[in-house]
Amino acid sequence: MTDAQLDRLSALIENNNADAFYSWKPWKRLRETVLKLDNYECQKCKAKGKYRHAVIIHHVKHLKDRPDLALSIWDGKERQLVSLCKACHEEEHPERVIQYQYKKKDEMFEERWD
Known part of the structure; x- marks a missing residue:
């Protein structure tokens, strides 16, 4: 990752817009490389x-935590980027899974016979 890319990503993270990183062309190319490396298997x-x-x-x-590794498949000896299915990725990030709960309010109305 170049210094300019790291500065740009750091600014996105600081402004709570890190998800914009996933539209970058270098990320899209690297994403495809990782999927091929893993044979498109979780x-x-x-x-x-x-x-x-x-x-x-x-x-x-x-x-x-580590924007410097954003475009790195490996971090020294360990994989930094791995292919996952949606379910496994949600297990890795339970904080991002939005749970919708609907609570029905007990509302009381006056009986009307109009």
């Missing part, structure tokens, strides 16, 4: 002996 499911199609590239070291 690596978490694969480790359990199951197969599921991967649709998301997960930053093992979170983007906000």
